[in-house]
Amino acid sequence: MNRFQPNKKRRQLxxxxxxxxxxxxxxxxxxxxxxxxYTVINFxxxxxxxxxxxxxxxxxxxxxxxxxxxxxDRLHVGTTFLNTFLYTSVSVFFLALISGAAAWAxxxxxxxFFRFTYVYFLLGILIPFQALFLPIxxxxxxxxxxxxxxxxxxxxxxxxxxxxxxxxxxxxxxxPVELEEAxxxxxxxxxxxxxxxxxxxxxxAMATLVILQAFAIWNDYLLASLFVSSSSLKTLNVLFQQLxxxxxxxxxxxxxxxxxxxxxxxxxxxxxxxxxxxxxxxxAVKG
Amino acid sequence: MPKPSFQTVxxxxxxxxxxxxxxxxxxxxxxxxxxxxxxxxxxxxxYTKDFPFIGFDNFVRIVQDxxxxxxxxxxxxxxxxxxxxxxxxxxxxxxxxxxxxxxxxFYRTVLxxxxxxxxxxxxxxxxxxxIDVLPGFGSLLGTKINFGLxxxxxxVLGGLLIVNNWQFIGYWMLIYLAALQSIPAELYxxxxxxxxxxxxxxxxxxxxxLAPAFTICIVGITAGSLRVYDLLxxxxxxxxxxxxxxxxxxxxxxxxxxxxxGYGSALSVSLIVVLLIIALVQLGYLKKKEIQL
Numbered sequence: 001m002n003r004f005q006p007n008k009k010r011r012q013l014x015x016x017x018x019x020x021x022x023x024x025x026x027x028x029x030x031x032x033x034x035x036x037x038y039t040v041i042n043f044x045x046x047x048x049x050x051x052x053x054x055x056x057x058x059x060x061x062x063x064x065x066x067x068x069x070x071x072x073d074r075l076h077v078g079t080t081f082l083n084t085f086l087y088t089s090v091s092v093f094f095l096a097l098i099s100g101a102a103a104w105a106x107x108x109x110x111x112x113f114f115r116f117t118y119v120y121f122l123l124g125i126l127i128p129f130q131a132l133f134l135p136i137x138x139x140x141x142x143x144x145x146x147x148x149x150x151x152x153x154x155x156x157x158x159x160x161x162x163x164x165x166x167x168x169x170x171x172x173x174x175x176p177v178e179l180e181e182a183x184x185x186x187x188x189x190x191x192x193x194x195x196x197x198x199x200x201x202x203x204x205a206m207a208t209l210v211i212l213q214a215f216a217i218w219n220d221y222l223l224a225s226l227f228v229s230s231s232s233l234k235t236l237n238v239l240f241q242q243l244x245x246x247x248x249x250x251x252x253x254x255x256x257x258x259x260x261x262x263x264x265x266x267x268x269x270x271x272x273x274x275x276x277x278x279x280x281x282x283x284a285v286k287g
Numbered sequence: 288m289p290k291p292s293f294q295t296v297x298x299x300x301x302x303x304x305x306x307x308x309x310x311x312x313x314x315x316x317x318x319x320x321x322x323x324x325x326x327x328x329x330x331x332x333x334y335t336k337d338f339p340f341i342g343f344d345n346f347v348r349i350v351q352d353x354x355x356x357x358x359x360x361x362x363x364x365x366x367x368x369x370x371x372x373x374x375x376x377x378x379x380x381x382x383x384x385x386x387x388x389x390x391x392x393f394y395r396t397v398l399x400x401x402x403x404x405x406x407x408x409x410x411x412x413x414x415x416x417x418i419d420v421l422p423g424f425g426s427l428l429g430t431k432i433n434f435g436l437x438x439x440x441x442x443v444l445g446g447l448l449i450v451n452n453w454q455f456i457g458y459w460m461l462i463y464l465a466a467l468q469s470i471p472a473e474l475y476x477x478x479x480x481x482x483x484x485x486x487x488x489x490x491x492x493x494x495x496x497l498a499p500a501f502t503i504c505i506v507g508i509t510a511g512s513l514r515v516y517d518l519l520x521x522x523x524x525x526x527x528x529x530x531x532x533x534x535x536x537x538x539x540x541x542x543x544x545x546x547x548x549g550y551g552s553a554l555s556v557s558l559i560v561v562l563l564i565i566a567l568v569q570l571g572y573l574k575k576k577e578i579q580l
Contacts, residue, residue, distance in 0.1 A: 032398045033453065036412050037400065056423035102308040105301040117305055124316055126566045130514035130535055131317060131558045134542050134551050135323030139314070158315020159314060161308055190300035221403035221517040237407050241521055244411060251415060258408050261441050266403050277461055
């Protein structure tokens with residue numbers, strides 16, 4: 001047995017070296033990925049003088065929070081933040097409710113109409129709304145939906161439905177039919193069964209849906225910029241782009257604005273992280 | 288009148304559950320699609336009440352208009368590079384993070400974080416990366432590389448690819464990671480018993496088992512890149528010149544700035560056709576691969 005020892009030792013050593021190299025490599029990669037985020041935080045705390053004179057990588061001498069108050073002020077955060085928040089939460093609420101109901105109906109019925117409906121909804125995944133933004137905008141205009149609170153929410157719900165129904169229908173196989181049948185025998189209507197039996201069971205899928213759609217809507221620029229022009233209805237992203245596009249010299253304020261827009265969605269992500277990863281991998285696993 | 292059967296009532300009730308979604312989807316997406324198809328045969332300017340019918344003129348113009356061809360050129364190049372780089376790197380990092388590395392969760396979070404940032408914001412941040420931060424980094428190291436990638440027509444594509452990959456590698460990596468972790472360990476164990484090395488294991492077990500993840504990632508990245516817009520608005524404004532004008536950006540300019548709604552609609556129709564063809568070809572090919580494996 002002895003003659004195998006050196007070989008084994010060498011293998012262990014090369015294994016260790018490879019480990020150390022990988023560890024180092026990932027550290028460098030992480031640093032590179034974090035550099036822009038570091039820059040945002042760093043710039044958001046610098047005075048204008050520090051921004052122009054110091055090396056951009058250098059930390060500020062003292063934390064300069066005035067950028068945040070001027071960002072709150074210039075971005076009309078009281079209005080735009082509330083708008084973005086309301087568009088996102090109301091749209092996501094209706095998306096969850098409507099797509100859950102439709103997906104349940106599709107999953108529990110074998111009729112030709114239901115199967116057709118499913119394929120019809122899936123069309124929206126193959127044809128993303130960005131490709132249709134022009135006619136969507138024209139229809140929105142014709143129906144007087146632009147520049148209204150409910151108009152933009154209707155559009156977000158309509159454009160998010162396909163993916164939501166796809167996600168929900170996939171999850172339906174995990175909802176036990178027995179409970180529904182029991183409810184049916186007890187004389188529950190379809191509606192009561194949906195609200196008091198199915199909906200509670202859908203919670204994990206709902207969490208996935210909420211986070212994926214909340215991301216899409218919170219970060220959207222195209223639809224928001226098309227549908228809203230009156231300043232009382234603008235979103236954070238739209239006003240941000242208007243204020244801080246290319247030529248702005250006041251980018252420390254802008255970076256504070258970036259923080260204001262990124263932090264809420266990050267909190268949502270952290271609190272629902274496990275559902276998010278589950279939702280992402282749905283379908284990616286060979287079953 | 289006979290009382291409707293229990294089953295009929297139930298089916299009818301189920302139908303009412305679909306109606307809200309069906310209505311919204313039809314008005315919000317399908318109706319616009321058909322209207323867009325109609326407008327694409329007109330020279331409508333977006334304001335007048337009449338829609339002058341001009342047949343296939345808009346579509347003939349698409350293949351002759353140099354601006355449109357440029358926009359398609361940029362979009363296709365952006366999409367091709369993205370699909371290749373993003374897939375390779377996402378799988379690469381997923382494989383690394385699937386080993387017994389220390390601080391895996393930390394790396395995973397770091398790689399994923401950028402996708403929380405809105406593309407419109409990411410474009411703005413990277414402008415300052417290229418103009419301020421990277422040159423500052425260079426001066427610390429004593430080099431004078433020109434980092435202004437957004438400023439020149441021949442580097443703007445590379446600059447944008449870096450931003451887009453920085454944003455989304457982590458997202459696709461998570462999908463590959465989930466797929467990797469679902470591969471049963473017994474497969475590798477029996478391969479080791481059969482004397483297969485790690486490269487053979489990767490090619491013969493890992494890659495085939497990843498087939499569904501490949502389908503999702505390839506189709507997802509392609510479709511996502513073909514509709515790039517937000518990032519361009521803040522990063523380059525479609526420039527320098529028209530060097531980074533994507534097809535959606537071009538539709539926006541044509542319709543909303545130049546008031547050519549008819550031509551813009553024809554461009555939308557062409558984009559939809561391309562999206563559908565690519566998705567169906569990719570899905571058909573990749574699904575066939577999945578079954579074979």
